[in-house]
Amino acid sequence: MLSDSNIYDIIIVGGGHAGSEAACASSKMGSKTLLITTNFHTIGQLSCNPALGGIAKGQIIREIDALGGFSAIITDYSTIQFRMLNKSKGPAMWSPRAQCDRKLYSNFWRFFLDKRKKLDLYQDTVTSLIIKNYKVHGVITTLGVKIKAHSVILTNGTFLNGKIHIGRKKFDGGRIAEKKVKGITEQLVNIFGLKFGRMKTGTSPRVDGRSLDYHKMKPQEGDIDPKKFSFFYKTKKLKKQIKCYIAYTNHVVHDLIRNNIMYSPIFSNSIKGSSPRYCPSIEEKIYRFSDKKEHPIFLEPEGWNTNEVYVNGFSTSFPERIQYHTLKNVDGFKNVKILKPGYAIEYDYFPPNQLQPTLESKFIENLFFAGQINGTTGYEEAAAQGLIAGINAHMKINNKSSLILKRNQAYIGVLIDDLITKGTTEPYRMFTSRAEYRMLLRQDNADERLTHIGYSIGLISKKNMKLVDKKICLIDKCLSFFKKENIDPKIINPILYKKSSPVIFNKKKIETILSRSDIELKDIITIPFIMKKIKNNRFTQEILEQVSIRIKYKGYIDREEKNAKKLLKLENIVLPHNFDYKNMESLSLEAREKLNYHRPFTLAQASRISGVTPSDLTILLIHIGHG
Incomplete structure (x- = not known):
């Protein structure tokens, strides 16, 4: 595999979320790909909380699926609880989120990677790149192995000169008990003049669930009718779900943190890297939001067959004893047993305004960057970048047109445009507020927006493309029925009266009635002649919901489409x-x-x-x- 005569099309450095998506994409498109990772057992690992999706992040996972990526599929296979967030708000804000079994998630990533015929795996650490005349030609590993390639994608995560902090203890590492990577930053900065910076992220303690008193916490159930992330792979329906719980800090916990703040490496200036603004440590929360009497803590089970629980919302780099005493004073934590302490980690990143929209370096040809190395935080943001980098690396070496998603096409387009245009000096996290066209970029229509693109580049099968075409056809057909069909006052007025909505005196289109804010889809589809039409045409609940959104939010959708067309002229x-x-x-x-x-x-x-x-x-x- 590693002979001098054997040149890979693409080498991917790092087996996290970005690297795994990049490897699947490039190999599936036909490039001979090599994924190099320090440890086969941590491929696709959920290093922080055991969950995928959430506000704006759920939209990204569905977009990855629509383009032909694997994060959504693997999430569905390993889900232990599913919730659709923000259902009380408009559909632009609905965001799917799944708690996952940590081991299953990583195992399924390895399974899908092993299935790729044009993908090889190699366990070693890349310490430098082979670069000639500002063009990358391969990599060199710790063992001194030189491997040639036409393109290289760096997805090093938090491993570049990673330094872990727990109180006053400092030690090198990319994750707890895993070695840092030294050499790549030094080469790119000192020899080739790239700029770099330092960022900081952190993780929370893991505790033994048997030591917690859940009766003193608020249970957080999964949805009664749990959905899936993937549009195409139909995994078994989630019949059983594991509960999560919410606890709260209190004044005793806050006082303990304030009195021991000097032992936090963040406040003792031991950490120089920029912290994530939107996911601060518990120390930073107490300091920055001193008026708050309490902060929520989310207890997230790590899997079906483990007692390990992730304490989300309690990221900390305090010494172990202070972590223990602060947690012990949270209601329900009196007898808490910490299995793994929380810690902070500093690492190198390369400001992403040094990249082209394809995620290729502006300065070194055929060298791509994806994931936390670009200054982002989150599995979803990393996976999205990995997918795009894998696609564009394949396109570049095959002299094909690059894939550059626009801001009105996908959250992924917003993410990459923000990074390369504005750069970032703190860990970047995606929010719905970052997207000016979020009514167009809903989680429910990602397949309609992007599957044709995935199909055109070879990541989506003809079968799955037909499924999306059929869905679009049925939506148009159902929408046409709602727009054209009249409804008699005698039929609809009893419903309108019951809903305290103004009655009608002449026939009105179904669309007109449904567009009212106080009328729900279920009020309409229970009417016999409408129900019959729905049954005869096999309009599923998914189709009906899509039609309802288009009718109820037509004004918003039309306005965003108009603005997007103006933007397209400038693009x-x-x-x-x-x-x-x-x-x-x-x-x-x-x-x-x-x-x-x-x-x-x-x-x-x-x-x-x-x-x-x-x-x-x-x-x-x-x-x-x-x-």
Whole structure:
């Protein structure tokens, strides 16, 4: 496998979520791929909390599935509890989330990787890259093995010069009990001039569930009718689910943390890396939100056959004894037994504004970056980047058009555009608020938005493409029925009266009635002639819900589609890469500096750079002949 004559198309460094998705994508598309990881037993590991999805993150997992990735499928196979979050809000905010069996999740990743015929696995650590004339040609491992490749994808996670902190204890590592990786940062920075930074993330203690008193906590049940993440793979219905629980901190816990704050490496300045703003440690929560009397703690079981419980919301780098005493004072934790202490970890990352929209380096050809190495946090963000990097690495070496998702096409498009345009100085996390077209980018329509793209590049089968085409056809047919069919006042008025909705005196279209905010889908579909039509045409609940969303939120959807078309015009105006911004005196000084630094690829991307004004955009249009 490792002979000099054997050159891989693509080598992927790191077997986490980004690396696993990249490996599956590139090998499935036909590239001879090698995935190198330090430990086969930690492939696809849920290093932090044992859950996938959540606000905006659930949308990303469904988008990965629609494009032909595997995170959704593997989540479905390992789910122990499923919840659709934000159901009380509009459909743009609905976000699926699944608690997973940690071991099953990792095992299934290994299973799917082993099934890829064009994918080889190799256990070793990459310490440097083979780069000639600013073009990557392979990697060198700790054992001194040189492996050649046409392209390399770095998905090192938290392992580049990783340093773990537990109180005043510091030791090297990419994860607890796993070695750091040294050499790659030094080579890319000192020899090739790339910029790098340090970031910090953390994890919570794991405790023995048998030592907790759940009667003093609030149970958190799964959905009565649990859904799935994957649009295509039909796993068995989740008949049994494991409960999660919610506990709360109190003034005693807060006082203990305040009195011992000097023992936290975050507050003693032992940690220099930037912390995640939206997932702070318990120390940072108490310090930053001093007015809060309590903070929720989520007890998340780690699997079907283990007593291990993850204490989500209690990320900490305190010494073990302080972790124990603070937890002990939470209601229900009096007899707590800690199985693994929480810890903080610092690691190297490379600011992502050094990347092209394909996630290829601007400075080293055929070298791609994906995951936490780009400054993101979260399994979902990493997996999405890995998928796109794997696709584009294959496209690049085969001289095919790259896949660049737009902001109105996918949360993945928003994620990558934010990273390469704005960069990040703190761990980036996706939220629905980051997407200006979130009504278009719902979790329920990811297949309609993206499956044709996955099919066109060879990641989606013809069978699955037909399923999506059939779904779209049925939605159109059902929508047409609701728009054209009249409903008699005698039939609908009793329902309207019961719902305290104004009655009608003339026949109205079903669409008109359903568009009312106080009328629900179930109020309409129970009417006999409508029920008959639904049954005859085999309109499933999924189809009916899609139609209901389109009718009820038509105004919002139309407005976002109109705005997206305006944006598309700017996206199609390409800016020359060698544009001389410095000498364009008609531009503001700030705009010249920012444009010269970021080197935007399109006028739309330029418009999203802080400091570039509308008048600057007009000047650019004139200079490139569009004014």
